[in-house]
Amino acid sequence: MTRLNLLILLALVVSALMLVHSQYEARRLFMALEVEHKESTRLDIEHDRLQVERRAQATSQRVEQIARQQLQMRMVTPAITQYLSAGAVSASSPRESRP
Numbered sequence: 001m002t003r004l005n006l007l008i009l010l011a012l013v014v015s016a017l018m019l020v021h022s023q024y025e026a027r028r029l030f031m032a033l034e035v036e037h038k039e040s041t042r043l044d045i046e047h048d049r050l051q052v053e054r055r056a057q058a059t060s061q062r063v064e065q066i067a068r069q070q071l072q073m074r075m076v077t078p079a080i081t082q083y084l085s086a087g088a089v090s091a092s093s094p095r096e097s098r099p
Helices: 002-057 060-069
Strands: none
């Protein structure tokens, strides 16, 4: 009878240790899930911020400002426009060197 009691006690201790281990593992996994959820939220916020920044960078006013300042471009006016006729040949054209 004592062997049976000892065997039952041993099974009870092993079962209790397995229960403690499984609860510890569940808590550890839950904490890891929470950390990843926070990281996902942070990345979503960062993505939204970058989308807003991209839209701000692509405004026509900003593109025009960069074209004027960095590329020294200016608006087309009739005073600086050059018109070419269909029969005009440029000076660097290979046709001009023919006899």
